[in-house]
Amino acid sequence: MSESQAFHRTLGLWYIGPGIGIKFFVVVEFTRQGDEMQKDIVIFPEPQELKIRKGEVAIALDMPVVISKSASELEKESAELLIKYIEDVSKKKLLLIKTDKIENKKRMILLRSLNNKKSSHKKGFSDEDGYFLKIGDEQVIIEGKNPAGVLYAVQTLIQLINFKNGILTVPEVEIKDFPDYKYRGLFIENKWGPDLMTLQDWKNLIDYMANIKLNALGIGVYGCWCVQYENKITEFLLLPFKKYPDLKTPWRIHYYSPLRKREVISDYLPEMFTRDFFDEVIAYGRKRNVIVFPYFNSAGHNTLIPRLYPDVSAKESTGVPTNYGFCLTNPKTYELLFNIYDEIIDRYLKPQGIDFFHLQLDEVYEVNGVDFKDLYRKVDPWCKCSQCSAKTKEELFIDFFIQLARHLKEKGMKKIILYADYISKIGLINESFSSRLKKENLFKEVVIDCWWYAPEISSKFPHFPSGVNNKLGLNLWVKPITCYWNWSWYGSYLNNIFNMLDKGYKEGAEGAQSYTVYDYGYHQNYYCLAEYSWNQRKKETLEQFREKYARFIFGAQWQKGKAALDELEKAVTTDEYACDHYARKLPYYFYTYVAGGHPYPRHYPQEVIESLSKEGKKYCEDIGQMIENITSAEKGFLSFKEKKTNFPRLIDCWLAECKRIKNINRELLIILEVENLRKVSSKSRQIIYKLKEALNMHNDMMAEIERVKSQYIVPGTLRNLMPMRDYLTCLLLRKNKKIAENLPGGLDKEAEV
Numbered sequence: 052m053s054e055s056q057a058f059h060r061t062l063g064l065w066y067i068g069p070g071i072g073i074k075f076f077v078v079v080e081f082t083r084q085g086d087e088m089q090k091d092i093v094i095f096p097e098p099q100e101l102k103i104r105k106g107e108v109a110i111a112l113d114m115p116v117v118i119s120k121s122a123s124e125l126e127k128e129s130a131e132l133l134i135k136y137i138e139d140v141s142k143k144k145l146l147l148i149k150t151d152k153i154e155n156k157k158r159m160i161l162l163r164s165l166n167n168k169k170s171s172h173k174k175g176f177s178d179e180d181g182y183f184l185k186i187g188d189e190q191v192i193i194e195g196k197n198p199a200g201v202l203y204a205v206q207t208l209i210q211l212i213n214f215k216n217g218i219l220t221v222p223e224v225e226i227k228d229f230p231d232y233k234y235r236g237l238f239i240e241n242k243w244g245p246d247l248m249t250l251q252d253w254k255n256l257i258d259y260m261a262n263i264k265l266n267a268l269g270i271g272v273y274g275c276w277c278v279q280y281e282n283k284i285t286e287f288l289l290l291p292f293k294k295y296p297d298l299k300t301p302w303r304i305h306y307y308s309p310l311r312k313r314e315v316i317s318d319y320l321p322e323m324f325t326r327d328f329f330d331e332v333i334a335y336g337r338k339r340n341v342i343v344f345p346y347f348n349s350a351g352h353n354t355l356i357p358r359l360y361p362d363v364s365a366k367e368s369t370g371v372p373t374n375y376g377f378c379l380t381n382p383k384t385y386e387l388l389f390n391i392y393d394e395i396i397d398r399y400l401k402p403q404g405i406d407f408f409h410l411q412l413d414e415v416y417e418v419n420g421v422d423f424k425d426l427y428r429k430v431d432p433w434c435k436c437s438q439c440s441a442k443t444k445e446e447l448f449i450d451f452f453i454q455l456a457r458h459l460k461e462k463g464m465k466k467i468i469l470y471a472d473y474i475s476k477i478g479l480i481n482e483s484f485s486s487r488l489k490k491e492n493l494f495k496e497v498v499i500d501c502w503w504y505a506p507e508i509s510s511k512f513p514h515f516p517s518g519v520n521n522k523l524g525l526n527l528w529v530k531p532i533t534c535y536w537n538w539s540w541y542g543s544y545l546n547n548i549f550n551m552l553d554k555g556y557k558e559g560a561e562g563a564q565s566y567t568v569y570d571y572g573y574h575q576n577y578y579c580l581a582e583y584s585w586n587q588r589k590k591e592t593l594e595q596f597r598e599k600y601a602r603f604i605f606g607a608q609w610q611k612g613k614a615a616l617d618e619l620e621k622a623v624t625t626d627e628y629a630c631d632h633y634a635r636k637l638p639y640y641f642y643t644y645v646a647g648g649h650p651y652p653r654h655y656p657q658e659v660i661e662s663l664s665k666e667g668k669k670y671c672e673d674i675g676q677m678i679e680n681i682t683s684a685e686k687g688f689l690s691f692k693e694k695k696t697n698f699p700r701l702i703d704c705w706l707a708e709c710k711r712i713k714n715i716n717r718e719l720l721i722i723l724e725v726e727n728l729r730k731v732s733s734k735s736r737q738i739i740y741k742l743k744e745a746l747n748m749h750n751d752m753m754a755e756i757e758r759v760k761s762q763y764i765v766p767g768t769l770r771n772l773m774p775m776r777d778y779l780t781c782l783l784l785r786k787n788k789k790i791a792e793n794l795p796g797g798l799d800k801e802a803e804v
């Protein structure tokens with residue numbers, strides 16, 4: 052569901068008259084704004100200048116939407132978007148008029164672009180994509196600095212529309228607005244879920260982004276990691292290559308579906324790969340001023356290409372391919388990569404005028420879980436052939452990058468982006484690097500993208516070096532996190548987003564594109580990103596953002612809603628290093644990785660139970676605290692469940708997240724308790740009751756996840772909940788099948804298989 056759809060859910064209810072069979076159709080409207088919000092104007096992202104006047108203007112059928120005869124495609128799209136929104140809310144379809152003769156005093160909504168000719172803003176403002184919006188004197192006047200500005204003014208206007216008692220109104224305001232980051236958006240990682248996104252899912256995502264004025268969508272078209280599921284390396288390729296038809300990443304997801312009451316085995320190739328619709332995603336992006344471009348992982352954690360084309364793989368000193376990383380001195384490596392880049396550029400990017408290309412080049416280090424002969428062996432991505440060995444890693448890396456960048460520039464790419472972490476780690480973000488880029492005539496094109504996902508930015512790590520732009524003059528982007536591990540455990544990343552965008556702005560960054568998987572339930576993180584990438588001048592504190600967000604979502608009862616969000620936040624906020632938070636070690640996902648000292652596949656939940664027993668009271672207390680926070684969050688969200696709210700689906704998502712965290716925690720505590728009861732033989736019946744309680748809890752939570760999450764997220768998420776379900780079922784069956792079957796709910800047939 053797109054955000055605008057979420058604003059006003061329509062419920063269709065059929066009643067069948069007794070004995071007659073007459074059907075009545077009842078429509079219930081949930082309008083965008085409640086009573087409270089008519090007084091408070093809440094706009095996301097926050098406009099740079101907002102003056103509120105006293106009155107309001109009624110929008111009715113006598114008010115046409117007027118655009119110029121020579122209006123651009125984007126202006127036309129913007130006008131249609133507005134008309135469609137008003138029609139969806141009120142069933143009133145405003146007329147679209149194309150004319151250049153404007154009668155000054157007429158009631159109308161006027162949309163026009165200055166086409167960058169002259170600015171209506173204060174001198175010195177970087178007002179590309181900016182707009183001026185004036186509502187008053189029975190008119191709505193929109194003046195975009197360019198067509199994108201018109202679109203953003205329309206997005207603001209949509210947020211201002213009130214619909215009450217069949218009447219549409221907008222408050223009289225004057226807004227001057229423009230973004231502080233030129234590029235704002237999301238990078239969608241390809242695992243586990245985005246690979247199943249349909250073309251419609253991508254379009255919905257683009258609409259969602261445009262609503263909050265995000266304009267850059269990166270898609271991870273190729274990425275590899277290590278063994279996690281099905282004894283296969285986690286690899287994803289979202290584009291088919293004509294020259295390399297062997298390159299593909301089929302997957303099997305085996306999960307239990309509570310709604311279908313059976314196990315499901317899904318064998319598939321990524322949707323975008325099978326239907327080859329990347330160009331259609333790019334084209335749709337253009338309609339919403341969203342630049343869509345590829346991320347192609349070109350160095351670190353790289354397995355699929357080197358395994359299938361061992362010629363280009365990094366080699367052991369014996370010459371044996373490692374199937375991990377590339378030989379950087381072999382001309383065949385370049386030939387293959389360039390062929391792939393060329394296919395991407397010629398088939399998808401060039402025809403649509405896209406000239407952004409992200410090479411990634413991050414995390415070039417040794418890993419385990421990639422050598423099938425010995426999953427525990429750490430494999431080095433650096434090639435040990437004689438030519439590679441003759442050079443330093445620094446020389447190899449820079450030469451590799453320069454050659455890739457040169458090629459991309461020759462192919463017409465104007466933004467050639469690489470991650471900061473590795474190049475910074477080897478000390479190469481310096482004067483000599485920027486001189487080299489100038490000498491190579493690549494200085495203008497290259498962008499350093501700093502990713503960092505923990506709440507505080509630590510100078511102990513190389514990920515976000517200072518001075519990239521304001522000392523060296525290099526183009527800088529920042530990459531906070533807005534959603535990940537959503538297949539496992541909810542996360543709030545507000546501190547990370549706030550700190551990254553704050554530092555980025557001070558450092559002169561032109562882009563902010565978060566690392567993410569698109570999961571609607573992570574709404575608050577996306578809004579936080581939109582807020583601070585658009586507006587850095589207001590110096591809004593994070594607490595102010597949180598309050599504003601609560602007002603936006605919950606309306607008059609925002610304090611109650613914010614209290615629930617606060618409790619959820621307490622339970623999931625990560626500590627210094629995002630992925631080391633102990634809570635992450637409770638759900639199954641953490642145990643999909645190979646780890647020294649543990650058998651593989653790892654034993655779940657036994658490993659957690661062991662460490663909980665070992666760590667003793669402290670962990671159990673922490674878990675108890677988390678359950679307390681979550682229960683109170685859940686209570687808060689539940690109170691909005693039956694109420695008229697602007698975001699019913701979001702409430703459902705948060706409730707499902709609460710249930711997942713709460714139930715996994717409670718199940719673990721029950722298993723611990725059962726471990727103790729087992730020592731007493733007479734407690735058999737009590738044990739069975741406990742286990743059955745845990746299993747019911749687990750099934751109930753899985754069903755909730757399946758009902759609420761987007762369909763492309765469901766399989767991967769339910770798969771992670773299978774091991775606990777299997778474990779509880781096995782224990783029950785081993786204990787006493789007969790007693791277990793006679794308990795309320797019995798045992799699922801499938802569970803016995």
Ligand SMILES: [Zn+2]
Pocket residue numbers: 365366377378379380381434435436437438439440
């Ligand atoms: Zn080599």
